[in-house]
Amino acid sequence: MSSTSTIELTGVSKAYGPVHALRDVSLEVRPGEVLGLIGENGAGKSTLIGVLSGTVRPDAGTMRVHGQAAPLGDPRALNALGISVVVQEQALVDSLRVYENIYLGREGAVGGRGPGRRGRLRAMARQLLEDLHITDIDINSVVVDLSYPQRQLVEIAKAFSRTRTGAKAPVILLDEPTSALSETEVEILFDLVERWKDSVSFIFVSHILQDVLKISTRLLVLRDGRAIQTLPNVGVSAEHLHELMVGTERSADYYREDEQGGASSEAPVIELHGAGILGEFRDVDLAIRPGEIVGVAGVIGSGKSSLAAAVAGAERLHTGTLLLDGKPCMRWNVAKAVPEGVLYVPPERAHDSLFTTTSIRANISIGFLDLLRSPWTRLIHLGEERKRAAELAQRLQIKTASLSTPIGELSGGNQQKAVFARWQGRPCRVLVLNDPTRGIDVGTREEIYGLIRHMAASGIGVLLCAESLEEVIGMSDRIIVMKDGVVSAELSSSTAAKPTEVDVIKHMM
C-alpha cells in the first residue's frame, strides 16, 4: 500500500491543571497496522485516544490524516476523516434499535431519501452483521435489552459500518474493547481485526497485556504521559514490557517510608470473609488492623475500587460477611460506618465528596455535625463549628481567604484536603481511601502522604486503593493484588523489602 501514514500525531501535550496527562507524544499509524498502546493506569492512554478521536483538545501538537492537517478537538470532523472509536463507556442510545444505532446521524447519507429508507438501512445492517460474523444479535433489538458484550459488538459493528460508507483507509480506535468480552467474543473481535487490517488501521488499547500482544503488529509504551518506546511486536516478552511501563525508581522520601510503622499483629478492626459483589469481585478475605496501611493494587475493572467501597459501606456485599471488631455487621452502610469510625474518601471528588456551591466550612463540618451539638439544646454550636473547621483547615493548610468561600472555587488539591479535614474532625479507626490523590498536584500529594502516615502512626488502620502502583507500593505495609475480581497475590511491602512494580504488575495482568 501507499507509504503515507494514515495518522501522524506530532508533539502532542495535554495538561489537566497541574497534572500532565500527555507530554510531547508523537505516533504514526500506517495502513495495515494494528498499533497496541500499553501503559499503567494514568499513563495517558485514554487521553491519547481522546486526542485521536477529538474528544480531548490537546494544549500543543499537530495531527495529520492521510497527509493532510486534521482539526484537533473536533470529533465530528475527525469522524468524517474516517476515525471512529469504540470506547469502554458505550456511546449507544439505549432506547433505539440496533440498526438505528449503527447508522445514527447518518441515516440520510447511508440510506438515501424517500420512504424505503428504513428498509434499506435494515438490509444494510443485516448484511453488515453477517459480514462481521456477528450472529447472535438481531438488528431490530432495542439496545437496552442487549447484554454488555453484545453492545460492545454493536459498537464495533458501528465503527466498521463507516469503513463501507465512503472514507478511505479508515482508523478504528479500540479502547479496552475486550475487558467485558468472553473468550469466544474476543475471538470474534480478533478475527474481525485480522480480516480487515489490510484496509483499516487499528489502534488497540487494553490493560490485558496478552490481548495486546496477540493482535498488535507494533507496540507503543506510554509512561507518565510520555511515549517511552515503540517496538515491533516480534518476540517481545511480557517481562520486558512491564519494565518499560514502570520505568524509574521510586523515591522513598516522597512516601515517608522512614515513618512506616510496619505490619500489625493486633486484632483486626475490620475483616471480610468470602466477600463478593456480583460482577465486581468474589471470595475476598481481608483484614485491616490498627496502625497498618493495606494497599490494594489492580487494573481498572479488577474490582479493587468496589472492594474499597464495600469496606466503607458505600456498596453492599452480595456474598460473604463483614466483621467489625469480630462481630458480623448486617446491612453495612456509610451511615452506620461513620459513627464506628470507619471513614471513606471516595474516588470522584466532584461527584462523590463535594458540595461545590456550599462553603468550605460546611463541607468540612458535615463529617462531624453530630459531635458539635450542645448537650442541652441539641442544637449545633455554631461558634464551635467555626472554630473546629478553622483549626482543621489550618492544620491541613487549606489555602483560602475565607472558609465561607464555595468549595468549588478551590484547586483540586485543596478540595481533597477539605475532604480529609472532614474526617479529621471525628474519631477514626479505619480510613478507607479510594484513589485519594487522583488529579492532585505533586506538592499536595506529598502532604496527603504525610497525613496518611501520621494517621497510621496514631493507630488508624488504612485501606489504600489507588490507580498509581508507585503510590500503593510506597505507602503500604502489605499489598493485596486484585485480578479479574479475585485476590491474585498478597505481598509484603515492609520498608526494608519493597516489592518492585514489576513484581506487582505480573500479578495484575
Next chain:
Amino acid sequence: MTQTMTPPKSPTPPPPPGGGPRATLARLDQYRNVLVPTVAVIALVIYFQSQTSSFVSADSAQNIQRQMAFLTVVALAGTFVILIGGIDLSVAANATLAGILIATWIDDFGGPLAIAMVIAVGALVGLVNGIITTWLKVPSFLVTLGMMSILNGISNSISDGGPVSYQSTLLQKLINDSTIPNVPNGALIAVVLTAIATVVAFATPFGRHLYAVGGNERAAGLSGVRVRAVKLAVFALAGAVAAIAGIIFTGQASTGVPMGADASLLNSIAAIVVGGTALSGGVGGPHRTLLGALVIVLLSSGMDITSVDPYTQLIVKGAVVIAAVALTIDRRRYGMIK
C-alpha cells in the same frame, strides 16, 4: 466575621483556577439573593404609594399581614422540599384539605385535639409523598402533582363541594385576634414558625443534611447522611406545615372552603424562588421565604388597590415566577434543561 476565619498561614489567597473577577461575582451572588427581594420590596412600596396614596396605611398593613401569614406558612412547607432538590406541588391542596378537616372536626373533637389530628393527617399525606418518591423512585414533581388531584377530590367529597361552617370561636382567637397590638396572631404564628424553621435549617444536623442532600445527594450519602430518612422526614414535615397553613386559612375565612387554598400554589413557589431558594436544591432557606412572601403579597395587594383586573394579575404573577427561576437557577447543576 470573615476576617476571623482567615487561616493565619495564608494571608493572601491564591486566585482560584478560572477565578479572579468570576470569584468576586460569585461572592456578590450570595448577597444578590438578599438584595433582589429587598430592593423589590422597597420599589413595590414606592411605586404603589405613588399610584394611590392609601397604599401605606394601617388598613393595608392589616391586610398584608393577613395574607402574609397564610402564604408564608404554605411557602415554608414547600421550602424544605425544594431545599433537598425536590418539589411539593401538593402543599396548597394539602392546606385546603386541612382547612376543611379543621372546620369539620373542631366542634366534635374540641380545638386542641382537632388541630393535632389535622396536623397529623397533613404529615401523613406528606409521608405518602415521601415514601413514593424515595422508595418507588418516582420524581417528586409527578407524585405531588398526582397527590394534588387526589387531595382536591377528598376535600370536595368531605365538604360536598360547599363551605363547611363551625361554631367554635377558638380559631378566631388563635388566628385573628391580636396578642401584640396591630399584629394578628396568624402573622405572629408565621413569624415564629419561620424562626423555628430557620434554626432547624442552620443549627441541627437534620437541617444541614437537607442542604447536603440538595447540594449533592451522592456525596451526602457517602458522608454518612441517611438520605432516605432525611427525604421522608422532609416530605412529612412539609405536609404538617401545610396543614398549619390550612388551619390559618380557615381561621381567616371563618369557614372551611373547598379549593380555598389551592390558588396559593403558584404564589408559594413564587415566594420561595423570589426569596432566593434555588429550585435546584441546596441553596437558600426558610428565612428567605419570609422575604419572598412579602414581595409576592405586596405585589398582589398593590395590584388589588390599584384595581388591576384579576386576569392581568395572573399574567403578572406567572411572569414573576418564571423571571425569578431564570434569575436563581444554577445551570451548572443540570446537564440539559428540558
